[in-house]
Amino acid sequence: MTMPPEDPKPGSVIGKRSLTALLWMINLSSISASVLVYIFLAHHALRELDSLLVSEFVLFAPMVVPVILAFQLSSLAARLEVRMLLRLTNALGAAACLVLFLFSTLNTWVILIGATVVGALDAIQRVARIVVIKQYFSTDELKFTVPLTLTAQFIAGAVAGAIMAFFPSQMTAGATATATISLFAGAALCTFLLPPSAGEAPHGQAGSFRLANGLQLLRELPALRRSLVSFVLLGSFFQGFYNISRVALPAYHLGLSQQYVGLLQIVASLAAVAGALYFYFMSRRGAAFDLRYIYPACAAAMFAACIGRSWPESYPLYFAYFFLFELAFFRLQADIMAAAPKHQMPMVAALQYALVYAGMMLAIFVGAFTVKWFGLAATAALFAAGFGAAQFVRWRAASRVSLYAAPPERIR
Incomplete structure (x- = not known):
């Protein structure tokens, strides 16, 4: 490519x-x-x-x-x-x-x-x-x-x-x-330097967002449904944990000063940029970015980062966790945009952000208590297990839908 x-x-x-x-x-x-x-x-x-x-x-x-x-x-x-x-x-x-x-x-x-x-x-x-x-x-x-x-x-x-x-x-x-x-x-x-947009929505199809319209679109487009649900789960669990750990890891788990909170933000941002560049260059070479391997590797790095007792141990693993998260993020975001009709993109984008941020806020709320009661490492393990369980439920539900939707085989 x-x-x-x-x-x-x-x-x-x-x-x-x-x-x-x-x-x-x-x-x-x-x-x-x-x-x-x-x-x-x-x-x-x-x-x-x-x-x-x-x-x-x-x-x-x-x-x-x-x-x-x-x-x-x-x-x-x-x-x-x-x-x-x-x-x-x-x-x-x-x-x-x-x-x-x-x-x-x-x-x-x-x-x-x-x-x-x-x-x-x-x-x-x-x-x-x-x-x-x-x-x-x-x-x-x-x-x-x-x-x-x-x-x-x-x-x-x-x-x-x-x-x-x-x-x-x-x-x-x-x-x-x-x-x-x-x-x-x-x-x-x-x-002012942007050119006119490449296309406009067909007449009557750029109406206001309704939840029923969004759900109907997801029912009609299985590829969009799979990618969007996975994206919401990814953001809720892994990015939700990021919002908890970016302060809790240095300040609470490691007992470090505010400077190390800022340093961890830099580490995460550099990991994200590195992930974006790696995704770009490897996509040009035809890499598929198989999520079956990225998900468990990301979860393992997230958990391992919370086991270390010093920042030289934790921060490189945190870099790996966020780097892998970004690979999955960009893969799913590109899949969503490819599957969504152009004139429905505003509705899909609004639905995507609403669901992701709702999930993240719930994760942050739950994580605030689990970090206090059980510690950051246990919270990371809980979030990783929760993501795995949610993906398994999604996979089982998708399998049932495809099974019932499949046409009966012809008898030869």
Whole structure:
């Protein structure tokens, strides 16, 4: 397999490689801005307001909003042209940061409202990022495009980890305002370079999201159903554990300082970027990425990382765990985008994020208690076993459906 050609399609002003790089820049700028907002508000709530509850709400905002607003996100992504949607949300993000950091007193209510507004804009862009890839690239190009364009979110996480680890005192409201406004504005300006989208939804088929419509689509498309259910399970258990362990592993299990929390964020982000690049280059060589081997290897690395009693033991295994997680993530994400009809992509993306974040929040809630009662290693084992059991149930259910749906054999 080869890289998508550089030559642009008719009516396009830039080639596929340039388009991929442009989308990557837009994603990196907007995600970095959102992450900086979350980190600053959470840190301010904890340090200045002495409120762990408000700090936790800020960090939960990116997950809560896609679940609550799934209907509205799908309708918005289906009805607005994707370039305009990205441009508008980034411009509003810059305006929100201007008001939040320069013209407001950061009390409890301002922080809660600010985190909700930025979380809503972030949620819209998460759906739009999936839709824009589906609109601009063919099915054969998705396996190359998905890992490259989505690496921006992991690099943004690494930047956030570096700031947390090495420059906590420099995170003033003025500096955060300058950085976030510049990043959001830069992303909005970059959208003017995007070509017109490759195709629009057929008339009458880009309606608002309804759960019944989503379930009907999954019933009609078995490949989409298999990939989406596996993606939700993967995100709920493995990414849910990541959200627990990124603080609990260094601070609770190993008893290390905040700098090592930031260092682990950098390790995870580097693992994600390495996984994306490995997936891209190996996909070009025709690698299939068999999930039957990736799942158990990822679970084993996740558990092993929680057994070590020092960071030189745990962090390399954590790198392996997140590297393998990303291989499965990109494989399933590419499969979902390939199986979903283009005009239904907004609904599929909204449903995907709503289910994944609902599962992650449940995993985080359960994990908070199991870490306290049984420890991090036991929690990792519980999550790995839970994922395996859920996949077994999914496989059995799929086998029954295919058995009953199969036409009877003709007697020869």
